[in-house]
Amino acid sequence: MAVYTQVPAEALADFLGRFDVGTLVSVKGIAEGVENSNYLVDTTDNRFILTLYEKRVAEGDLPFFMALLDHLAARGNPVPPAIPDREGRLIHELEGRPACLIRFLPGVSVTRPTxxxxxxxxxxxxxxxxxxxxxxxxxxxxxxxxxxxxxxxxxxxxxxxxxxxxxxxxxxxxxxxxxxxxxxxxxxxxxxxxxxxxxxxxxxxxxxxxxxxxxxxxxxxxxxxxxxxxxxxxxxxxxxxxxxxxxxxxxxxxxxxxxxxxxxxxxxxxxxxxxxxxxxxxxxxxxxxxxxxxxxxxxxxxxxxxxxxxxxxxxxxx
Structure with missing residues (x-):
């Protein structure tokens, strides 16, 4: 995770208006990782990850990734599916980048595993x-x-x-x-x-x-x-x-x-x-x-x- 593309709060609020996820409360860029732009998004309903796809992720590959996550989730694996908007779309555009709103999963990543x-x-x-x-x-x-x-x-x-x-x-x-x-x-x-x-x-x-x-x-x-x-x-x-x-x-x-x-x-x-x-x-x-x-x-x-x-x-x- 990282942030290459800046997303103004007003643009994010408009983006969230396409979904049934409440209204924007706060947003924070996530610096870890190197591939895509990621934000931690809190709304009045829940917490989400907003991902804007950069660099090595081709827009044409996104349906593959969405199908993969759906397949794993359906078989009980703890993976975060993308959230559909009111029209059922998973893949969007925000600030000139392909973007998805993704369910937030609880837990922390460890730096020194036991x-x-x-x-x-x-x-x-x-x-x-x-x-x-x-x-x-x-x-x-x-x-x-x-x-x-x-x-x-x-x-x-x-x-x-x-x-x-x-x-x-x-x-x-x-x-x-x-x-x-x-x-x-x-x-x-x-x-x-x-x-x-x-x-x-x-x-x-x-x-x-x-x-x-x-x-x-x-x-x-x-x-x-x-x-x-x-x-x-x-x-x-x-x-x-x-x-x-x-x-x-x-x-x-x-x-x-x-x-x-x-x-x-x-x-x-x-x-x-x-x-x-x-x-x-x-x-x-x-x-x-x-x-x-x-x-x-x-x-x-x-x-x-x-x-x-x-x-x-x-x-x-x-």
């Missing part, structure tokens, strides 16, 4: 995957392994302005990981971004899975590898939390037991997850508008994780 929280999150991902087994929608992964080298090339020598070591580290990792990327395996729609800040919790209970705007068709285990890389380290990526990592895998494996073959490819998938997020964080670091209300994220937190998986991945996923 093993019980990680176990619950692993179970929640497995439940999501089980629910998506019969989802017929598809969306290509525009940030999959085939996109990493072109993105690396677009960043180019500007990577040196972040850290002179960043470019050679990523170049070596790309050379190592891309040729080994698994071409088979269980393909389905995955979340592809289930970081701790996209999981809402009350204590050790998952109350919400949010921000599905990277959801795409890819390897099911890649989703688990992304989640592992995000949940099982301290935020700077300096220290691996083995008890958190074990709990996460065990929680997921309660629904989807992992074969030895699957465990063998997880180190490559985890290294790929690190390359993907290091590259997109670097790109956003270099291209974030100066006036955007957004918290930039350090790509080096993911090159540190990358080094860990390169050296220890075989043992982590045994």
């Amino acid at each position: 093993p019980p929280q990680a176990r619950a999150a692993g179970r929640a991902m497995a439940g999501m995957h089980a629910a998506l087994a019969d989802f017929i929608g598809e969306r290509p992964n525009t940030l999959g392994y085939e996109a990493w080298m072109p993105l690396f090339d677009r960043c180019g020598s500007d990577l040196d302005t972040i850290d002179p070591a960043l470019r050679p580290v990523l170049a070596a990792a790309l050379e190592q990981v891309v040729p080994r990327w698994p071409k088979g395996g269980d393909q389905m729609v995955i979340h592809a971004d289930l970081f701790p800040d996209n999981v809402l919790m009350r204590g050790d209970i998952v109350t919400g899975l949010i921000d599905f705007y990277f959801a795409c068709t890819d390897l099911r285990l890649y989703d688990l590898a992304i989640m592992h890389s995000a949940w099982c380290f301290d935020p700077p990526g300096n220290h691996y939390q083995a008890d958190v990592g074990q709990a996460l895998i065990e929680g997921y494996a309660e629904r989807f037991p992992l074969s030895m073959g699957e465990r063998a490819i997880l180190p490559t998938l985890a290294m790929g997850a690190c390359i993907r997020f290091a590259l997109t964080r670097a790109w956003d670091w270099l291209n974030t508008p100066a006036d955007a209300l957004v918290t930039r994220k350090d790509p080096r937190a993911y090159t540190r994780r990358l080094a860990f998986y390169a050296n220890n991945g075989g043992q982590v996923f045994l």
Whole structure:
């Protein structure tokens, strides 16, 4: 979440007038995240999230995301559906951007997950995957392994302005990981971004899975590898939390037991997850508008994780 597009209170009040949600009481921009503009909106009836879609989210993909959330919600997953207006429309335009009003879910995202929280999150991902087994929608992964080298090339020598070591580290990792990327395996729609800040919790209970705007068709285990890389380290990526990592895998494996073959490819998938997020964080670091209300994220937190998986991945996923 972030704020790139400013929404005047008068425009928001007019927008809310299309819905049966009460009248505007307060609105606050949300700085976390990097993709879309998000506001916390309180009305006389309830609390909502207003999302304006920016950057990587194509307007033509929004019906896919809406159908995905409806599918998951219908099967009991804790996801936030969009609110229809009085004419039944889910997708709107506000301040020149596609926009949706989304139901607010209770809970908080944790920054340093405990093993019980990680176990619950692993179970929640497995439940999501089980629910998506019969989802017929598809969306290509525009940030999959085939996109990493072109993105690396677009960043180019500007990577040196972040850290002179960043470019050679990523170049070596790309050379190592891309040729080994698994071409088979269980393909389905995955979340592809289930970081701790996209999981809402009350204590050790998952109350919400949010921000599905990277959801795409890819390897099911890649989703688990992304989640592992995000949940099982301290935020700077300096220290691996083995008890958190074990709990996460065990929680997921309660629904989807992992074969030895699957465990063998997880180190490559985890290294790929690190390359993907290091590259997109670097790109956003270099291209974030100066006036955007957004918290930039350090790509080096993911090159540190990358080094860990390169050296220890075989043992982590045994």
